[in-house]
Amino acid sequence: SAVISQKPSRDICQRGTSLTIQCQVDSQVTMMFWYRQQPGQSLTLIATANQGSEATYESGFVIDKFPISRPNLTFSTLTVSNMSPEDSSIYLCSVEQGNTGELFFGEGSRLTVL
Amino acid sequence: AQSVTQPDIHITVSEGASLELRCNYSYGATPYLFWYVQSPGQGLQLLLKYFSGDTLVQGIKGFEAEFKRSQSSFNLRKPSVHWSDAAEYFCAVFLGFQKLVFGTGTRLLVSP
Numbered sequence: 001s002a003v004i005s006q007k008p009s010r011d012i013c014q015r016g017t018s019l020t021i022q023c024q025v026d027s028q029v030t031m032m033f034w035y036r037q038q039p040g041q042s043l044t045l046i047a048t049a050n051q052g053s054e055a056t057y058e059s060g061f062v063i064d065k066f067p068i069s070r071p072n073l074t075f076s077t078l079t080v081s082n083m084s085p086e087d088s089s090i091y092l093c094s095v096e097q098g099n100t101g102e103l104f105f106g107e108g109s110r111l112t113v114l
Numbered sequence: 115a116q117s118v119t120q121p122d123i124h125i126t127v128s129e130g131a132s133l134e135l136r137c138n139y140s141y142g143a144t145p146y147l148f149w150y151v152q153s154p155g156q157g158l159q160l161l162l163k164y165f166s167g168d169t170l171v172q173g174i175k176g177f178e179a180e181f182k183r184s185q186s187s188f189n190l191r192k193p194s195v196h197w198s199d200a201a202e203y204f205c206a207v208f209l210g211f212q213k214l215v216f217g218t219g220t221r222l223l224v225s226p
Binding site for chain 2: 004006041042043044045092094100101102103104105106107108110
């Protein structure tokens, strides 16, 4: 199973600022996924990041708000731009084991926007 | 539309008692099914999965789940709950094309 490290684990940010979350995997993976978990809610897929191409965003999420980088097969970043209190969530990075839907998750980045 | 329903938002179980968490899905074909657990302040950990074959699957930490096609259900069970099982549990359905849909979760509280 893949080991996934996320940084920062938590942060408190001011409204209007941006924060970049890093995700490092201990093995090469084709796809990486970014999820959002709002307080008391389930997980919602933000986007799928492939190395060497633009990320694919789910309905309701746009690149200007959540730009994603995927410079190589073990690393990705998610930026939450121009933050508002509604962006307060846990952001989780994950990778898939085969094409079966079995995901491995990082520990998440808990973001609080004041 | 495809969906996953976990009808119980909260469940409280006494330590040592048995546990069953419900999950129902709406999907045309036989899906791949998963249960994940999220301990406080942690990411998600896979408990077990069903792809095909035996409809009773065993997972980690003494959990098992049974796939019932006729009921579109994939309920999670444990015969004897430990205090460390207190967490949030998510059922998920894989729809293909990297689409994993999560239920809303069930928070398990374990009383002494």
